[in-house]
Amino acid sequence: MLEIRHFSKTYSGGKRAVDDLNLTVEAGSIYGFIGHNGAGKTTTLRSAAGILGFEEGDILIDGHSVKGEPVAAKQVTAFIPDNPDLYDFLTGIGYLTFIADLYGIPKEQRQTLIAKYGDAFELTGALGSPVAGYSHGMKQKLALISALIRQPKLLILDEPFVGLDPLASHLLKGYLHELCQAGSAVFFSTHVLEVAQKLCDHIAIIKDGRLIESGRTADVVGNSSLEDVFLELAQQDGENGEA
Numbered sequence: 001m002l003e004i005r006h007f008s009k010t011y012s013g014g015k016r017a018v019d020d021l022n023l024t025v026e027a028g029s030i031y032g033f034i035g036h037n038g039a040g041k042t043t044t045l046r047s048a049a050g051i052l053g054f055e056e057g058d059i060l061i062d063g064h065s066v067k068g069e070p071v072a073a074k075q076v077t078a079f080i081p082d083n084p085d086l087y088d089f090l091t092g093i094g095y096l097t098f099i100a101d102l103y104g105i106p107k108e109q110r111q112t113l114i115a116k117y118g119d120a121f122e123l124t125g126a127l128g129s130p131v132a133g134y135s136h137g138m139k140q141k142l143a144l145i146s147a148l149i150r151q152p153k154l155l156i157l158d159e160p161f162v163g164l165d166p167l168a169s170h171l172l173k174g175y176l177h178e179l180c181q182a183g184s185a186v187f188f189s190t191h192v193l194e195v196a197q198k199l200c201d202h203i204a205i206i207k208d209g210r211l212i213e214s215g216r217t218a219d220v221v222g223n224s225s226l227e228d229v230f231l232e233l234a235q236q237d238g239e240n241g242e243a
C-alpha cells in the first residue's frame, strides 16, 4: 500500500534529514516508525502525505506516485499531523461535512460514521460548537474522526497518542485494527515504545535519517523488549559511527 523507494530529503538550508530510506507497508498492516528526536520521522511522514516536496527517490501509495500522481495518491491517503491545524471558524460538524464533501463520502456513510466515531470519542455534544473553543485533545479527536470517516486505504499519523486521554487512546487502537482488518494500512510515528510493540505487526527504527532496523515486530524484538532493542541499536550505531 505504501512503498518508499530510495527516499532522501535535504532541506533548503542543507540539512539532510532522511538518507536513502526504503520501506514497504503492506495492506492490512499496522507499521510503527520509531526514532529519536530529529531522526527524520516527521519529514518522511509529511513527504508520504504529499505535503512536503522532495527530489530524491519516490513514494508510491496504492501504486500512485506522490510526485507523479499527487491527486490520486492523496485521494486514498489520510494524514494526521502531531498538531492538527483545523479551521477554527468552522463548527466541528462543519469541518467534518467539509472533509466529507471534499472526498465525496456518500451521505449515509458520513452520517453513520460521524455518529459512530463522535459518540465513541464523546465529541458528538460539541460538534455544533466552533473548533476555536476546542481543547487540544478535542481538536485531535476531530482530526481523527475526519480521517476515519473517509476509511482511507492508507492512514498516516504523527505521534497519534500524545495528548489523547486513555479512553481515546484505547479506542484509537481498536479503530486502527478495524481499518486494517478492512484492508487498509496504517503507518505512524511514536515515542511510546510499549504501544508500538503491542500494536504494530511491523516496526522500523530510524536514526539520523537512516533506517537501522525494520521488519516484523516479533523478529525485531525477539525475546527482548522494543525499548531494550531500541537503546541497544542506538548505542551500537553510535559506537560504529565513532570507530
Ligand SMILES: Nc1ncnc2c1ncn2[C@@H]1O[C@H](COP(=O)(O)OP(=O)(O)OP(=O)(O)O)[C@@H](O)[C@H]1O
Pocket (backbone or CB within 6 Å): 011, 012, 013, 015, 016, 017, 035, 036, 037, 038, 039, 040, 041, 042, 043, 044
Ligand atoms: N523545515 C526545516 N528546515 C530545516 N531543517 C529541518 C526542517 N524540518 C526539520 N528539519 C531537520 O530535519 C531533521 C529531521 O526532523 P524531523 O522533524 O523529521 O524529525 P523527527 O524524527 O520527526 O523528530 P521528533 O521526534 O522530534 O518529532 C532534524 O534535524 C530537523 O532539525
